[in-house]
Amino acid sequence: MKLSDVQRRLQAPFSAHLVGWKPTAFTKDRSRALLLAYVDARAVQDRLDAVCPDGWSFEIEVIAGASMPTVKGRLTVLGVTREDIGEGGEGTGSLNGGGTLKAAASDALKRCAVQFGVGRYLYDLPKTWAEWNDAKREPAQTPELPEWARPDFERSPGGAHIVQAMDQLRYEIPVDLDLQREVYRHLKAALQSLEPESGRAA
Template sequence: MTYAEFKDQLAAPFPARRVLWRAQSFTHDRTSARMVAYVDARTVMERLDEVCPDAWEFDVEFLTGALPAARGQLTVLGLTRCDVGEAGEGDAATLKAAASDALKRCAVHFGIGRYLYDLPSPWVDWDEEQRAPVEVPRLPEWALGEEERANGATHVLSTLDALRATLPRDVNQLREVYRLVRAALDAAAH
Protein backbone atom coordinates (compact mmCIF):
# COMPACT_ATOMS: atom_id res chain seq x y z
CA MET A 1 0.00 0.00 0.00
CA THR A 2 1.39 3.36 -1.03
CA TYR A 3 0.11 6.90 -0.67
CA ALA A 4 -0.01 7.31 -4.47
CA GLU A 5 -2.49 4.41 -4.68
CA PHE A 6 -4.88 5.98 -2.15
CA LYS A 7 -4.33 9.69 -2.77
CA ASP A 8 -7.61 10.22 -4.68
CA GLN A 9 -9.66 8.34 -2.08
CA LEU A 10 -8.18 10.43 0.73
CA ALA A 11 -8.86 13.69 -1.15
CA ALA A 12 -12.41 12.85 -2.29
CA PRO A 13 -15.14 15.29 -1.22
CA PHE A 14 -17.02 14.39 1.94
CA PRO A 15 -20.77 13.78 1.98
CA ALA A 16 -22.54 17.14 2.32
CA ARG A 17 -23.89 16.22 5.76
CA ARG A 18 -20.29 15.98 7.06
CA VAL A 19 -19.30 19.48 5.90
CA LEU A 20 -19.99 22.08 8.58
CA TRP A 21 -20.16 25.87 8.31
CA ARG A 22 -19.02 28.53 10.75
CA ALA A 23 -19.19 32.30 10.73
CA GLN A 24 -15.84 33.86 9.92
CA SER A 25 -16.89 37.50 10.09
CA PHE A 26 -20.01 39.63 10.52
CA THR A 27 -21.47 42.88 9.28
CA HIS A 28 -21.39 45.70 11.82
CA ASP A 29 -25.01 45.08 12.82
CA ARG A 30 -24.52 41.26 12.92
CA THR A 31 -27.40 40.63 10.51
CA SER A 32 -25.12 38.93 7.97
CA ALA A 33 -22.16 36.59 8.31
CA ARG A 34 -19.47 35.33 5.97
CA MET A 35 -19.50 31.55 6.26
CA VAL A 36 -16.61 29.13 5.76
CA ALA A 37 -16.83 25.38 5.38
CA TYR A 38 -14.89 22.89 7.49
CA VAL A 39 -14.94 19.32 8.74
CA ASP A 40 -14.33 18.20 12.28
CA ALA A 41 -11.48 15.95 13.43
CA ARG A 42 -13.82 12.96 13.78
CA THR A 43 -14.66 13.19 10.07
CA VAL A 44 -10.94 13.25 9.22
CA MET A 45 -10.33 10.16 11.37
CA GLU A 46 -13.26 8.37 9.73
CA ARG A 47 -11.78 9.10 6.28
CA LEU A 48 -8.42 7.72 7.38
CA ASP A 49 -10.08 4.63 8.86
CA GLU A 50 -12.13 4.15 5.70
CA VAL A 51 -9.20 4.42 3.28
CA CYS A 52 -6.24 3.01 5.22
CA PRO A 53 -7.45 1.74 8.62
CA ASP A 54 -4.20 0.15 9.76
CA ALA A 55 -1.81 2.53 8.05
CA TRP A 56 -2.13 5.86 9.84
CA GLU A 57 -0.96 7.29 13.13
CA PHE A 58 -1.26 10.70 14.79
CA ASP A 59 1.05 12.05 17.50
CA VAL A 60 0.65 15.38 19.24
CA GLU A 61 2.88 17.59 21.37
CA PHE A 62 1.34 20.48 23.27
CA LEU A 63 3.05 23.87 23.04
CA THR A 64 3.18 26.62 25.62
CA GLY A 65 1.75 30.03 24.85
CA ALA A 66 -1.17 32.37 25.41
CA LEU A 67 -3.65 30.05 23.66
CA PRO A 68 -3.52 26.27 23.76
CA ALA A 69 -1.56 25.06 20.75
CA ALA A 70 -0.34 21.70 19.53
CA ARG A 71 2.19 20.36 17.05
CA GLY A 72 0.74 17.38 15.26
CA GLN A 73 2.51 14.67 13.32
CA LEU A 74 0.34 12.55 11.03
CA THR A 75 1.80 9.48 9.34
CA VAL A 76 -0.26 7.97 6.52
CA LEU A 77 0.97 4.96 4.55
CA GLY A 78 4.54 5.63 5.65
CA LEU A 79 4.59 9.37 4.86
CA THR A 80 4.69 11.89 7.70
CA ARG A 81 3.45 15.48 7.67
CA CYS A 82 3.48 18.00 10.52
CA ASP A 83 1.51 21.14 11.27
CA VAL A 84 0.43 23.26 14.21
CA GLY A 85 -3.10 23.68 15.53
CA GLU A 86 -4.59 26.32 17.82
CA ALA A 87 -7.58 26.13 20.10
CA GLY A 88 -9.00 29.55 19.32
CA GLU A 89 -10.52 31.73 22.00
CA GLY A 90 -13.35 31.50 24.49
CA ASP A 91 -14.98 28.31 25.70
CA ALA A 92 -13.36 26.24 22.93
CA ALA A 93 -9.81 27.12 24.03
CA THR A 94 -8.81 23.64 25.20
CA LEU A 95 -5.89 21.31 24.56
CA LYS A 96 -8.35 18.93 22.89
CA ALA A 97 -9.37 21.68 20.44
CA ALA A 98 -5.71 22.42 19.67
CA ALA A 99 -5.00 18.72 19.03
CA SER A 100 -8.07 18.42 16.77
CA ASP A 101 -7.00 21.49 14.81
CA ALA A 102 -3.48 20.07 14.42
CA LEU A 103 -4.91 16.78 13.09
CA LYS A 104 -7.09 18.58 10.55
CA ARG A 105 -4.21 20.77 9.42
CA CYS A 106 -1.90 17.76 9.05
CA ALA A 107 -4.59 15.89 7.09
CA VAL A 108 -4.80 18.72 4.55
CA HIS A 109 -1.18 17.93 3.63
CA PHE A 110 -2.50 14.54 2.44
CA GLY A 111 -5.34 16.17 0.47
CA ILE A 112 -8.02 15.39 3.06
CA GLY A 113 -10.48 18.29 2.98
CA ARG A 114 -8.13 20.48 0.94
CA TYR A 115 -10.91 21.22 -1.55
CA LEU A 116 -12.78 23.06 1.22
CA TYR A 117 -10.34 25.96 0.78
CA ASP A 118 -11.62 26.37 -2.80
CA LEU A 119 -15.24 26.79 -1.73
CA PRO A 120 -16.84 30.21 -1.85
CA SER A 121 -17.32 32.01 1.48
CA PRO A 122 -20.86 33.32 1.03
CA TRP A 123 -22.49 36.08 3.01
CA VAL A 124 -25.75 34.83 4.54
CA ASP A 125 -28.45 36.23 6.77
CA TRP A 126 -27.52 35.70 10.43
CA ASP A 127 -29.83 35.03 13.37
CA GLU A 128 -27.99 36.54 16.32
CA GLU A 129 -30.45 35.10 18.84
CA GLN A 130 -29.82 31.56 17.56
CA ARG A 131 -26.15 32.37 16.83
CA ALA A 132 -26.58 30.57 13.53
CA PRO A 133 -27.21 31.31 9.86
CA VAL A 134 -30.84 31.66 8.85
CA GLU A 135 -30.10 29.16 6.08
CA VAL A 136 -26.99 27.00 5.87
CA PRO A 137 -25.06 27.50 2.59
CA ARG A 138 -25.28 24.75 0.00
CA LEU A 139 -22.23 23.11 -1.45
CA PRO A 140 -21.62 23.52 -5.18
CA GLU A 141 -22.11 20.35 -7.21
CA TRP A 142 -18.36 19.82 -7.69
CA ALA A 143 -17.84 19.73 -3.90
CA LEU A 144 -20.37 16.96 -3.28
CA GLY A 145 -19.47 13.33 -2.74
CA GLU A 146 -19.67 11.15 -5.84
CA GLU A 147 -22.95 9.55 -4.73
CA GLU A 148 -24.58 12.97 -4.25
CA ARG A 149 -23.73 14.46 -7.63
CA ALA A 150 -26.22 14.72 -10.45
CA ASN A 151 -25.62 12.29 -13.28
CA GLY A 152 -24.05 13.50 -16.48
CA ALA A 153 -22.63 16.90 -17.22
CA THR A 154 -25.56 18.85 -15.75
CA HIS A 155 -23.61 19.80 -12.64
CA VAL A 156 -20.63 20.96 -14.69
CA LEU A 157 -22.80 23.18 -16.87
CA SER A 158 -24.62 24.68 -13.87
CA THR A 159 -21.28 25.38 -12.18
CA LEU A 160 -19.98 27.09 -15.32
CA ASP A 161 -23.14 29.23 -15.44
CA ALA A 162 -22.60 30.23 -11.81
CA LEU A 163 -18.97 31.13 -12.55
CA ARG A 164 -19.92 33.26 -15.54
CA ALA A 165 -21.09 36.07 -13.24
CA THR A 166 -17.66 36.20 -11.56
CA LEU A 167 -15.54 36.33 -14.71
CA PRO A 168 -13.35 39.40 -15.09
CA ARG A 169 -14.44 42.06 -17.56
CA ASP A 170 -10.92 42.85 -18.72
CA VAL A 171 -10.15 41.11 -22.04
CA ASN A 172 -6.57 40.22 -21.06
CA GLN A 173 -7.75 38.66 -17.82
CA LEU A 174 -10.44 36.74 -19.73
CA ARG A 175 -7.78 35.40 -22.10
CA GLU A 176 -5.73 34.20 -19.12
CA VAL A 177 -8.80 32.46 -17.62
CA TYR A 178 -9.48 30.81 -20.98
CA ARG A 179 -5.85 29.69 -21.27
CA LEU A 180 -5.96 28.09 -17.80
CA VAL A 181 -9.31 26.39 -18.41
CA ARG A 182 -8.14 25.10 -21.78
CA ALA A 183 -4.93 23.71 -20.23
CA ALA A 184 -6.94 21.98 -17.50
CA LEU A 185 -9.32 20.44 -20.04
CA ASP A 186 -6.41 19.27 -22.19
CA ALA A 187 -4.70 17.74 -19.15
CA ALA A 188 -7.92 15.96 -18.12
CA ALA A 189 -8.28 14.49 -21.60
CA HIS A 190 -4.87 12.79 -21.37
Protein backbone atom coordinates in the same frame (compact mmCIF):
# COMPACT_ATOMS: atom_id res chain seq x y z
CA MET B 1 -0.44 -0.37 0.00
CA LYS B 2 1.26 2.97 -0.73
CA LEU B 3 0.05 6.53 -0.19
CA SER B 4 -0.18 7.06 -3.95
CA ASP B 5 -2.65 4.15 -4.15
CA VAL B 6 -5.18 5.91 -1.90
CA GLN B 7 -4.55 9.58 -2.69
CA ARG B 8 -7.75 10.05 -4.68
CA ARG B 9 -9.86 8.49 -1.94
CA LEU B 10 -8.28 10.77 0.66
CA GLN B 11 -8.93 13.83 -1.50
CA ALA B 12 -12.54 12.99 -2.36
CA PRO B 13 -15.20 15.53 -1.30
CA PHE B 14 -17.09 14.85 1.91
CA SER B 15 -20.84 14.30 2.03
CA ALA B 16 -22.60 17.65 2.19
CA HIS B 17 -24.07 16.99 5.66
CA LEU B 18 -20.53 16.64 7.05
CA VAL B 19 -19.53 20.12 5.86
CA GLY B 20 -20.12 22.85 8.42
CA TRP B 21 -20.03 26.62 8.07
CA LYS B 22 -18.36 28.94 10.57
CA PRO B 23 -18.55 32.73 10.61
CA THR B 24 -15.43 34.79 9.99
CA ALA B 25 -17.09 38.23 9.99
CA PHE B 26 -20.49 39.80 10.71
CA THR B 27 -22.48 42.81 9.67
CA LYS B 28 -22.90 45.41 12.43
CA ASP B 29 -26.34 44.08 13.38
CA ARG B 30 -25.13 40.45 13.12
CA SER B 31 -27.94 39.63 10.72
CA ARG B 32 -25.48 38.38 8.09
CA ALA B 33 -22.21 36.51 8.36
CA LEU B 34 -19.29 35.74 6.09
CA LEU B 35 -19.10 31.93 6.20
CA LEU B 36 -16.20 29.55 5.72
CA ALA B 37 -16.70 25.83 5.01
CA TYR B 38 -15.00 23.23 7.22
CA VAL B 39 -15.20 19.61 8.39
CA ASP B 40 -14.62 18.54 11.98
CA ALA B 41 -11.89 16.24 13.27
CA ARG B 42 -14.27 13.31 13.58
CA ALA B 43 -15.01 13.42 9.83
CA VAL B 44 -11.25 13.46 9.15
CA GLN B 45 -10.74 10.46 11.43
CA ASP B 46 -13.59 8.61 9.73
CA ARG B 47 -12.04 9.31 6.32
CA LEU B 48 -8.65 7.98 7.45
CA ASP B 49 -10.32 4.93 9.00
CA ALA B 50 -12.26 4.25 5.80
CA VAL B 51 -9.24 4.56 3.49
CA CYS B 52 -6.45 2.99 5.58
CA PRO B 53 -7.83 1.84 8.96
CA ASP B 54 -4.58 0.29 10.18
CA GLY B 55 -2.25 2.61 8.31
CA TRP B 56 -2.39 5.93 10.14
CA SER B 57 -1.44 7.40 13.50
CA PHE B 58 -1.52 10.84 15.10
CA GLU B 59 0.60 12.31 17.90
CA ILE B 60 0.69 15.72 19.53
CA GLU B 61 3.27 17.69 21.46
CA VAL B 62 2.12 20.59 23.65
CA ILE B 63 3.97 23.82 22.89
CA ALA B 64 4.72 25.61 26.15
CA GLY B 65 4.62 29.37 26.54
CA ALA B 66 2.10 30.07 23.76
CA SER B 67 -0.56 32.73 24.31
CA MET B 68 -3.28 30.12 23.76
CA PRO B 69 -3.28 26.31 23.96
CA THR B 70 -1.08 25.19 21.07
CA VAL B 71 0.18 21.80 19.94
CA LYS B 72 2.37 20.41 17.21
CA GLY B 73 0.61 17.54 15.47
CA ARG B 74 2.30 14.69 13.64
CA LEU B 75 0.12 12.62 11.31
CA THR B 76 1.57 9.51 9.68
CA VAL B 77 -0.31 7.85 6.82
CA LEU B 78 1.09 4.68 5.27
CA GLY B 79 4.60 5.55 6.43
CA VAL B 80 4.52 9.20 5.30
CA THR B 81 4.52 11.88 8.03
CA ARG B 82 3.26 15.46 7.93
CA GLU B 83 3.43 18.00 10.77
CA ASP B 84 1.53 21.20 11.52
CA ILE B 85 0.53 23.46 14.40
CA GLY B 86 -2.93 23.50 15.96
CA GLU B 87 -4.39 26.23 18.18
CA GLY B 88 -7.19 25.96 20.71
CA GLY B 89 -8.67 29.34 19.94
CA GLU B 90 -9.28 32.20 22.31
CA GLY B 91 -10.30 30.97 25.73
CA THR B 92 -9.94 31.65 29.41
CA GLY B 93 -9.45 28.04 30.50
CA SER B 94 -6.09 26.50 31.33
CA LEU B 95 -4.47 23.80 29.24
CA ASN B 96 -6.20 21.25 31.45
CA GLY B 97 -9.64 22.83 31.32
CA GLY B 98 -12.24 24.30 29.04
CA GLY B 99 -11.56 21.82 26.26
CA THR B 100 -9.13 24.21 24.59
CA LEU B 101 -6.25 21.74 24.40
CA LYS B 102 -8.61 19.25 22.78
CA ALA B 103 -9.56 21.94 20.26
CA ALA B 104 -5.88 22.53 19.54
CA ALA B 105 -5.34 18.82 18.91
CA SER B 106 -8.36 18.70 16.57
CA ASP B 107 -7.08 21.75 14.72
CA ALA B 108 -3.65 20.15 14.32
CA LEU B 109 -5.15 16.91 13.01
CA LYS B 110 -7.17 18.75 10.39
CA ARG B 111 -4.20 20.87 9.33
CA CYS B 112 -1.97 17.80 9.01
CA ALA B 113 -4.66 15.92 7.08
CA VAL B 114 -4.98 18.78 4.58
CA GLN B 115 -1.36 18.11 3.64
CA PHE B 116 -2.50 14.64 2.56
CA GLY B 117 -5.36 16.19 0.57
CA VAL B 118 -8.13 15.49 3.09
CA GLY B 119 -10.60 18.37 2.82
CA ARG B 120 -8.15 20.52 0.86
CA TYR B 121 -10.82 21.31 -1.75
CA LEU B 122 -12.71 23.28 0.92
CA TYR B 123 -10.06 26.01 0.66
CA ASP B 124 -11.16 26.52 -2.95
CA LEU B 125 -14.72 27.35 -1.92
CA PRO B 126 -15.38 31.09 -1.84
CA LYS B 127 -16.38 32.67 1.46
CA THR B 128 -20.12 33.28 1.35
CA TRP B 129 -22.27 36.00 2.90
CA ALA B 130 -25.50 34.52 4.28
CA GLU B 131 -28.34 35.32 6.66
CA TRP B 132 -27.25 34.56 10.23
CA ASN B 133 -29.35 33.36 13.18
CA ASP B 134 -27.45 34.92 16.04
CA ALA B 135 -29.66 33.32 18.72
CA LYS B 136 -28.78 29.81 17.48
CA ARG B 137 -25.29 30.85 16.34
CA GLU B 138 -25.75 29.23 12.94
CA PRO B 139 -26.67 30.19 9.36
CA ALA B 140 -30.38 30.78 8.86
CA GLN B 141 -30.07 28.49 5.84
CA THR B 142 -27.20 26.16 5.00
CA PRO B 143 -25.30 27.36 1.91
CA GLU B 144 -25.49 25.10 -1.13
CA LEU B 145 -22.26 23.42 -2.17
CA PRO B 146 -21.33 23.57 -5.87
CA GLU B 147 -21.45 20.33 -7.87
CA TRP B 148 -17.67 19.91 -7.94
CA ALA B 149 -17.52 20.07 -4.12
CA ARG B 150 -19.89 17.13 -3.63
CA PRO B 151 -19.18 13.42 -4.06
CA ASP B 152 -20.48 11.78 -7.23
CA PHE B 153 -23.23 9.85 -5.47
CA GLU B 154 -24.74 13.08 -4.12
CA ARG B 155 -25.13 14.60 -7.55
CA SER B 156 -28.18 12.42 -8.16
CA PRO B 157 -31.54 13.60 -6.77
CA GLY B 158 -32.01 12.27 -3.26
CA GLY B 159 -28.47 10.93 -3.01
CA ALA B 160 -27.45 13.14 -0.10
CA HIS B 161 -30.45 12.07 1.98
CA ILE B 162 -29.72 8.38 1.45
CA VAL B 163 -26.06 8.76 2.41
CA GLN B 164 -27.00 10.73 5.52
CA ALA B 165 -29.43 7.96 6.52
CA MET B 166 -26.75 5.31 5.98
CA ASP B 167 -24.27 7.28 8.09
CA GLN B 168 -26.84 7.52 10.87
CA LEU B 169 -27.48 3.78 10.71
CA ARG B 170 -23.81 3.13 11.44
CA TYR B 171 -24.46 4.39 14.96
CA GLU B 172 -28.13 3.49 15.36
CA ILE B 173 -28.48 0.11 13.64
CA PRO B 174 -31.68 -1.61 14.84
CA VAL B 175 -31.16 -4.64 17.10
CA ASP B 176 -34.21 -6.44 15.76
CA LEU B 177 -33.27 -8.60 12.76
CA ASP B 178 -36.61 -8.17 10.97
CA LEU B 179 -36.29 -4.38 11.31
CA GLN B 180 -32.75 -4.55 9.88
CA ARG B 181 -34.09 -6.42 6.85
CA GLU B 182 -36.85 -3.85 6.41
CA VAL B 183 -34.32 -1.00 6.50
CA TYR B 184 -32.15 -2.86 3.98
CA ARG B 185 -35.10 -3.29 1.59
CA HIS B 186 -35.89 0.43 1.70
CA LEU B 187 -32.26 1.46 1.16
CA LYS B 188 -31.86 -0.98 -1.72
CA ALA B 189 -34.99 0.36 -3.42
CA ALA B 190 -33.85 3.95 -2.91
CA LEU B 191 -30.38 3.26 -4.33
CA GLN B 192 -31.87 1.52 -7.36
CA SER B 193 -34.07 4.56 -8.00
CA LEU B 194 -30.95 6.75 -8.15
CA GLU B 195 -29.27 4.59 -10.77
CA PRO B 196 -31.99 2.77 -12.69
CA GLU B 197 -30.78 -0.25 -14.59
CA SER B 198 -30.07 0.47 -18.21
CA GLY B 199 -30.02 -1.87 -21.10
CA ARG B 200 -32.49 -4.28 -19.49
CA ALA B 201 -34.06 -6.53 -22.05
CA ALA B 202 -37.68 -5.70 -22.80
